[in-house]
Amino acid sequence: PDLRRRIDSRLKEELARSQKESYSGKIFPDTTKEFALGALRVPRDELLQTYDFGVPTKKAEKGMESLILYNNGKALPSNNKLQQAAVKGQNGEIGKASVSDAMTNCDTLNVIFTSFSDKNTQQPECDIIIGNFESYHINRWQRMPEFTPTNKKQRQLNHALPLRHTGRLALRTGVDEFDLPDLWDNFKRRKKGFLLQHFDALKVFLQNADGVLKGVEELLKRRNVVRDNTVVVMTVNAGHSDLFSNFVCAARSRGFDTGNVLVFPTDEESHKLAQGLGVASYFDIQNMGLLPSGEAKYYGDPIFASMMYAKILCVLYVSLLGHDVLFQDVDIVWFKDPLTYFHDESNAAIKDFDILFQHDGSAQPRYNPLSANSGFYYVRANKKTQYLFISMLYHGAVMRKSKSHQQVLVQLLNEHSSMFGLKVKVFDKIQTDIFPGGFHYHQDWDTMRAIINGESNAYVLHMSWTENKVNKLLFFRQMGEWYLRDACGKDNVSNLVSGLKGVDGILVEKCCSREPIFSCHFIDKPSKVPCPDSPKIDPRKGK
Numbered sequence: 001p002d003l004r005r006r007i008d009s010r011l012k013e014e015l016a017r018s019q020k021e022s023y024s025g026k027i028f029p030d031t032t033k034e035f036a037l038g039a040l041r042v043p044r045d046e047l048l049q050t051y052d053f054g055v056p057t058k059k060a061e062k063g064m065e066s067l068i069l070y071n072n073g074k075a076l077p078s079n080n081k082l083q084q085a086a087v088k089g090q091n092g093e094i095g096k097a098s099v100s101d102a103m104t105n106c107d108t109l110n111v112i113f114t115s116f117s118d119k120n121t122q123q124p125e126c127d128i129i130i131g132n133f134e135s136y137h138i139n140r141w142q143r144m145p146e147f148t149p150t151n152k153k154q155r156q157l158n159h160a161l162p163l164r165h166t167g168r169l170a171l172r173t174g175v176d177e178f179d180l181p182d183l184w185d186n187f188k189r190r191k192k193g194f195l196l197q198h199f200d201a202l203k204v205f206l207q208n209a210d211g212v213l214k215g216v217e218e219l220l221k222r223r224n225v226v227r228d229n230t231v232v233v234m235t236v237n238a239g240h241s242d243l244f245s246n247f248v249c250a251a252r253s254r255g256f257d258t259g260n261v262l263v264f265p266t267d268e269e270s271h272k273l274a275q276g277l278g279v280a281s282y283f284d285i286q287n288m289g290l291l292p293s294g295e296a297k298y299y300g301d302p303i304f305a306s307m308m309y310a311k312i313l314c315v316l317y318v319s320l321l322g323h324d325v326l327f328q329d330v331d332i333v334w335f336k337d338p339l340t341y342f343h344d345e346s347n348a349a350i351k352d353f354d355i356l357f358q359h360d361g362s363a364q365p366r367y368n369p370l371s372a373n374s375g376f377y378y379v380r381a382n383k384k385t386q387y388l389f390i391s392m393l394y395h396g397a398v399m400r401k402s403k404s405h406q407q408v409l410v411q412l413l414n415e416h417s418s419m420f421g422l423k424v425k426v427f428d429k430i431q432t433d434i435f436p437g438g439f440h441y442h443q444d445w446d447t448m449r450a451i452i453n454g455e456s457n458a459y460v461l462h463m464s465w466t467e468n469k470v471n472k473l474l475f476f477r478q479m480g481e482w483y484l485r486d487a488c489g490k491d492n493v494s495n496l497v498s499g500l501k502g503v504d505g506i507l508v509e510k511c512c513s514r515e516p517i518f519s520c521h522f523i524d525k526p527s528k529v530p531c532p533d534s535p536k537i538d539p540r541k542g543k
Contacts (some may be wrong), residue, residue, distance in 0.1 A: 024151060035131040038086035041065040041096045042103075044259055048207070050099045052349070054417075055369045056359050056428040060116065066210045067094070068102050069129075078104050079293045096342035111137070111379045113369045123172060140168045147176060152512055156339060169366050177366045178411075181401040193299070200285070201309065208286040210437075212363055216282050216317050222260065223280040223504030227260040228343055229381075230324040235310040237266040237291065242490040244330040246476065248277045249512035250333050260339075264314035266291040266307070272497035277512075287313055308405035309396055311374070316389040319381050329375035330474050331463040333481045338459040341434065342378045353425040355379045355388070355413075358462060361429050363441025364406045370414065373437060374406040375460050385420045388412060388506035434458050438465020441475065446525040452479070471537070480516040480528030487511070 028036045044064045048057055070076050076083045077097065085095025097366060103109070114127060141163040147155055147170070155174025182193035192200075216275065220226050234242040239500040244263070251258050262280045265271040266288040274281035283289075288310050311327075318325050326339060341347070342356070350356055357372035379385050391412055392399075400409045416422040427435055433447055436458050440447040442465055450456040463472045476482045488496060488511035520531035524538055 014369075020101065024198050027087065027089050027094060027181075032131070033072075035071050035129065038070045038076060038083075038499070039079075039094050039104045040068050040070075040082070040086050041094050042099045043069060046099045052352065052425070054112065054423065054425045056147060056371055056426050057431070058116065058363075059430070062418060065096070068106075069291065075105050075107075077101055095274055110136075110154050113357070116118075123143060138168070140166055140170070142166045142172070143169065144170065144174070147174075164507045168281055171365065177364075177407070178398070178401070179401060181397040192360075194397040194400045198400070201396060202364050202393070206312070207288055209285075212287070213317060213320060214283050217264075217321055219280060219282050220318075220323075222319070223259070224260050225260050225280050226323055228324075228339070229322075230260065230339060230343070231318050232258075232261040232326045232328065232339070233314050234261065234319055234328060234330060235264040235265070235266065235307070235314045236330050237310075238269045238493060239490065240330050241270050241493050242484055242488075243469060243472060244270070245273065245277060246473075246482055247334075247510060248279060248381075248482040249330055249508075250481060252484050252512055253514055253516075254334065255339055256334055262314075262318065264288065264310060266310050271508055272500045273493055273507070274505055276497060276500055276507035278508055284313065284317075305402070308399050311405050312389065312392045312396065312399075314388075316377065316393060319379060319386050319389055322381050324381050325379045327375075327377055327379065328460075329462065329464075330377065331469075333461050333476070334459065335456070335461070338378075341459055350425060351421045353380075353383060354385050355422070356425040357430040358435040358437055359425070359426050359432075359444075360406065361437060366402075367410050368405075370424060370426050371461070372406070372410055372413060372424070373464060374409050374438070375464055376435060376460065384420055387420070388416050388422060391416070425445065434459050435462070436460075437462040441465065445526065452526060452528055474519075474524060475520040477517060477519045477525045478521050478525060478531065480518050482517045483513045483515075485511055485513055485517070 006108075009181045039461050042065060044060060046207075047066050070086055075085050077201045079101060082095065082097050082101055085097070089095055136522050142157055143159055143161040143163055144157055144166055145154060145161060146164070147166075157172040158173075158192065158485065167176060167178055181195045182437075183195045185193040214371035221229065225231055231271060234244065234247075246263075248258055257281055261362045262282065263270075263274045263284050265266065265281055266272060270282065271281050271283040288429055291306055291310055296413075313326050342350070347353075356378045357370070357374075358376040360367060364369055377503045392409060395408050395412065399405055402408060413422070413424050417424050429439055430435075433440075433450070433477075434457050435445055436444070436451070436456075441461070441463065447456065447458075451458055451461065461479070463475055466475065474481070488507065496511075500506065516526055516528075520527065520529075520534045520535040523534045524536045
């Protein structure tokens with residue numbers, strides 16, 4: 001009987017407490033009022049249309065909503081009914097309001113992007129908000145073992161393990177996509193790792209920076225390269241010289257002026273080729289002369305990773321001289337001059353952004369939430385962007401370790417946007433069709449048909465998302481976007497430039513075709529004309 005009385009008494013206490021809390025009429029109890037006094041739901045689409053946060057948007061089910069938390073009474077909406085809804089809810093759930101009404105009194109807005117629930121993996125994930133000193137970073141904790149050099153096969157997420165702090169790019173499969181570079185590759189043999197190698201590279205950069213900047217500035221003035229305070233910047237080595245040459249030839253065939261293009265070659269052969277095609281060229285032999293001259297066989301291979309250093313320096317130099325930069329890889333053709341878009345003063349949607357990117361199209365965690373493509377972007381010269389690329393320079397060792405210029409740049413964009421207010425814009429791959437890339441070429445056939453039929457708004461086509469240079473060349477030919485004569489291909493460049501004495505434009509007539517050079521290669525890739533007798537390159541795909 002005593003036990004029963006104690007149980008009944010405890011039940012009454014718990015019931016009374018529950019009733020008291022349930023009739024308090026508040027969404028949140030007083031114990032969270034210091035950071036969560038109330039909440040409202042707002043339409044997700046309306047929020048993203050009202051504020052351009054710069055990120056591409058992930059497709060969501062119709063009617064999806066976002067959640068606003070209010071930290072005190074001053075932040076609550078002015079409307080009395082909405083105030084009550086924010087604090088007490090509506091009809092037993094969190095109240096709903098328009099974006100403008102919900103945010104009337106929000107003097108500060110902290111924006112948090114979180115992933116949708118993954119319907120495929122159904123990984124249980126929790127978000128926790130703690131009242132404390134304010135932080136602008138999200139720390140990730142996962143049920144994973146400590147990562148050591150010897151347990152790579154046992155690193156996977158394991159529900160039986162306790163939660164522990166991991167890097168935000170430690171995947172549930174056990175892969176750490178931001179593994180740090182080593183000081184030594186082999187200490188006993190005194191073989192330097194990526195960190196010490198990068199220290200050596202930084203020494204060379206700092207010792208020669210003043211001279212290089214002076215040389216670049218003199219070249220820009222002598223060749224009148226700067227137009228509307230903007231320079232189109234590229235870098236190339238001998239292995240990818242044919243893609244660079246095709247860009248120049250394709251641009252000339254459409255009547256575009258390439259006089260505002262400045263190329264930073266990494267070898268003497270490419271330097272002479274650029275001059276022969278009439279393009280201003282600066283060969284930074286101290287910093288780039290030792291970079292590989294061959295072509296990358298695949299994305300992320302050692303040659304690819306090494307060439308990423310040149311991509312940092314060429315943008316940094318021109319930005320430090322106070323000029324805006326349109327940087328682009330060599331695997332691009334222009335349909336319209338993209339500078340007319342970025343220089344359009346009536347285009348209010350982009351005027352306030354410091355740096356604007358083509359959307360890469362990849363949803364990999366290491367690129368989120370921006371998924372910015374580092375092969376086509378526009379940079380306004382200011383102290384925020386200049387410091388961004390100085391930071392990129394300092395992160396060269398991490399870039400080589402990760403084998404990705406893009407991965408490091410995206411994470412620095414995230415940090416500099418949060419820390420310094422750098423305004424970043426990535427053009428959504430679905431909502432805009434002006435800067436299509438490899439995602440569109442390989443997966444969006446409607447966009448490619450529009451380009452082929454001359455019905456597209458596209459300014460460029462960037463042949464990204466393609467395994468190697470050989471395929472890029474074949475894809476361009478089949479698209480009717482190849483203008484480089486075979487006699488001037490990569491294998492013939494050495495003979496072409498061996499006798500050149502810096503005569504600008506001497507190779508244009510010999511190398512550039514006025515009409516596209518077409519050939520069929522793959523039945524399952526976009527084509528200017530049908531290629532029914534060609535083989536498939538992607539046999540797993542139905543198209």
